[in-house]
Amino acid sequence: MATKEEVTMSQLAEPVQKQLSQYRVQQIQAVLTLLDEGNTVPFIARYRKERTGTLDEVAIREIEDETHRLMKLNQRRDDVLKLIDEQGKLTPKLKHELEQATVLQQVEDLYLPYKQKRRTKATIAKEAGLNPLADWLLTFPQKGLDEKAKLFVNADKKLPDLDSVWAGVHEILAETFSERADFRDSIRKYTWQHGELTSKVKRGAKEKDEQQVYATYYDFTQNLKQIPPYRVLAINRGEREKILTVGIDVDATRILDYGHSRIVGKRQGPAVEKIDAAFSDAYKRFLGPAIERELRRKISDTADTHAIQVFGNNLYHLLMQAPLKGKIVMGFDPAYRTGCKLAIMDESGRFLTKQVIYPHKPASQKLRDAAGPEFKKLIEKYHVQMIAIGNGTASRESEEFVSEILKTLDHPVYYVIVNEAGASVYSASANARAEFADLHVEERSAVSIGRRLQDPLAELIKVDPKAIGVGQYQHDVPEKELDEQLDRVVETAVNQVGVNVNTASPELLMHISGLTATTAKNIVKFRNEKGTFVDRQSLKDVPRLGPKAYQQAVGFLRIIDGSNPLDNTDIHPESYAATRQLLESIDETAKEIGSTKLQQRLSKLDKTKVSQELNIGDATLSDIISGLSKPGRDMRDSMPAPLLRQDVLTMADLKPGMELQGTVRNVIDFGAFVDIGVKQDGLVHISQLSDHFVSDPSTVVTIGDIVTVWVLDVDEERNRIQLTMRRKRDK
Missing domain, CATH: 2.40.50.140 (Nucleic acid-binding proteins)
Known part of the structure; x- marks a missing residue:
């Protein structure tokens, strides 16, 4: 029997498809069902291709996000329908309009007249009994306005004369016009099409802007639709820092003409002047400011989303940089007064030794003279092949120092300048203290810098992504949305690469599909207590790693040199039987995985015929063949290698x-x-x-x-x- 959630998902497949027409309803339905069953996005993208029509992670997340948007819209619509119905004001027409609304703004516009609000001048006028007079005025009577109004003069209701009566009617009409959904929609669209974002420097604020950071925006105008996201964020920051005043300019005459044509039309008479005045006031006090706030929020939200996407895209490519495998690396954390911290790691990233040298002033001449020989001795003793120099304070001088020493060696050693952003954040963290309790913060930084060269992904995921410094205005965007996007990026990168379960850190493992911080720590604890994992099957013995988590994670966890060669591929254990059948059909065994002979034989297969014989989908067969051809593959190997240097430029x-x-x-x-x-x-x-x-x-x-x-x-x-x-x- 279908659960309530499944029915909800089923009902949303078609509405989602109307917004995302590039996907078939069946694809969307499959994605929503799989998500509802507790499957992760990386797992669905990698191991459920037949069900989704080979949708990738980007497409799956797009469907997921649109579904959440519609669920939020539906929930708000249901709430609004209930609230209006409780007031006894839900007409069939209003109900239909709410049910047809496709964006949250439409629902809020329709709800506005019924929304509970603080007492306004219009509310007071209605309480004084002026609603009938306002309604009568909208019939455009040709005479007798004041005579009619005299009937409402009542000192007890604070309506002592005609002026107070007409002032009350004016408030009722102005509020009524400002709450009409069709007016808001049309004026919003006109302002969006023709409005301009303006910014001007505040009087006396230039002195505060010492470096003229916002000089471009001291007298700035650009069409709302055309202004790029980075300018919106810069202007918003200038406004927050009280350097700029910001607003939206639009031709109000055209909007007032619109109001006149919609309300008055060709009618004439003494009521026209009062009604026009009420609409003009409604626009000036209510509609204009409200729409300006909405559109400012719209372009700011768009700018935030764009900045978050830029950050996410940059972070992805940073994480996916090619690792420098099989090299003994020295991490070099530059400094002046406190000395340069050195840390050496073996080919697998295991920490070997540390040292502090003082090659720069204000160190004594004796310490500076000793720095070169000490540095050279370390290189030769540990057979260092690569030096990773952090790009922070004293980096320039350290690069010169390293370059001069390398010229004296009788074998080639190279250096790379490594972006050390966030290394100090990690080094002071609880995780770093747990990993290197005996090292000082700066010494941990040297380890981190060296490992960033050896395996950027494994090291960088230990750092708060916001501290890595590859974004644009990341400190100005909503933190919750930024964190969500960065979590997704890290999850995508880690699962696309996969991890060696016998060497991976808890920080790396917790980003694997299906694993949590707890299960990641349990894997490491189990590994430390019981020894290395010899096969994927033994992961089932890890405490709190249940069947669902195992299913989601196991394909992304590699066992190198284990008892089953298939465990060093991205083939999921659920496909092992089909994989063995495939190997048997060509008289091969799992021992031949990765061999040239097996690759050649697999390349000649009739995939359509084989997929039918094995009763598996074409996409799954292609992935099995790829896994057998390239066990332990790392897609980062195809990325550009680090640029190696031996000499320095100024x-x-x-x-x-x-x-x-x-x-x-x-x-x-x-x-x-x-x-x-x-x-x-x-x-x-x-x-x-x-x-x-x-x-x-x-x-x-x-x-x-x-x-x-x-x-x-x-x-x-x-x-x-x-x-x-x-x-x-x-x-």
């Missing part, structure tokens, strides 16, 4: 026209910041990203990309470097 070395290679560090609405090996990242403005018009920088570059750039301009005083990716042409 801003003084840069000349216009110089060609360089750099790493994209951040992508924002107006371009991309590129690390070219000097302390300051250079900006490639959106107009310089390509020879062709670019509307969205993320379609051209992503974080981690290695790009060729040319220097356009260097401003050493302001610490700014302008770069271009447009190829130079001979003049």
Whole structure:
């Protein structure tokens, strides 16, 4: 028997499809049913392709979000219907209008006249009995207005004369006009089409804006529909900091003409003037300000959503940077007074040793002289192959120091500048203290910097994403929505890569489909107490890891060199039987997984015939073949490798026209910041990203990309470097 939730989901499939017409109703229904059964988005996208028609995570989340929006709309509609019905004012027409509403704003507009509000001047006028006179005025009587109004003069009701009577009628009409849903809808649409967002500097505020951060917006105007999100966020911040005054300008004459045509039309008579005045006042006091607030909120919400998407996109590409596998790495956390902290990790990221050296002033000459030999000795003793230098304080001087030492070695050792944003946040956290209780905060930072080079994903997920610094205005957007988006991004990245269950940290495991912080810790505790997992089946013995959690998680957990070769693939155990049948049909065994011979044989299969014989879907068969061909595959291996350096550049070395290679560090609405090996990242403005018009920088570059750039301009005083990716042409 279907549950109430399943019926609700079933009812929502068609309404969702009306909003998301790119998906079939059957696909939407399948997604909603799977979600309702407790399946996670990564699991559905990876292991339920036949049921969804191979929808990816983006599509599944889009369906999920639209369903939640409609559920919220339906709940609010039901509440409003009930509230109006309890007042005895729910007419068949109003009920129909509410049931046809497709967005929350329409429901709120229709509910407004019935919404309980504080006592207004209109409320007081109605209590004094002036409603009949207001209704009569709307019949456009041709004479006798004052005579009729005299009947309502009543000192006991605070209506001592005609002026007070007409003032009360005016309030009733103004409030009535302001609460009409059709008026609000039309004026809102007109303001959206023709309104302009304006900002001006407040008197005396320029002095507060010492660095002229908001100078662009001291006298600024742009059409509401055209203003880009980053400008909205900048203007909003300027308003919050009391530098700017912000508003919406629109031609009020056209709106007043609209009101006249809708209410008065071709009617004439003495009532027209009073009614026009009431509508004008309604717009000035109620409609205009309310619609301005709504549209400001609309463009701000859009800007917030966009900024969150930019952050999420950048974070995804940061997490998915290629790991530097199989290298002994030294993490180098630069500093002046307190010395540079060094930490060495073996090929698997295991911490080996630490050291502090003092290569920079204000350290004594003796300490500075000793720094080079100590550094070189560590490199040679531990066979260090790569050095990860944090890009914070003293990074520039440390890079010069490292470069000079590397030139004296008789074998190649390279260094990479690593973005250390958030490393200090992690180093001071409870998780870092638990992992390295004997190390100081700065020494933990050196470990984190080194591991970021070895495995960016495994290390960066230990840090609050907001501290990583790859967004745009991330501190201005709603924290709850930002956190939700970043959780999704991390979940997607971790599950696309998969993890080695015998080495993964609790922080990494908790992002695996179906696992929680508790079950992740239990896996690590079980591993530490019982020894490494030899097969996926033994995960069922982990406390509190129930059948559903096991089903959702196991496909994303790898067992390397375990008892079952299939456990080092992304083939789900539920498909093991079909996989063995497939191998038997071509006279192969699981021991041949990943071999060239098996890859060649699998590539020649008639997939349609085999999927029918095995009674599995085409998508599942393709995934099985892929898993057998590339066990333990890591999709990050196809990403650009880190840009390795041996020598150092300074801003003084840069000349216009110089060609360089750099790493994209951040992508924002107006371009991309590129690390070219000097302390300051250079900006490639959106107009310089390509020879062709670019509307969205993320379609051209992503974080981690290695790009060729040319220097356009260097401003050493302001610490700014302008770069271009447009190829130079001979003049």
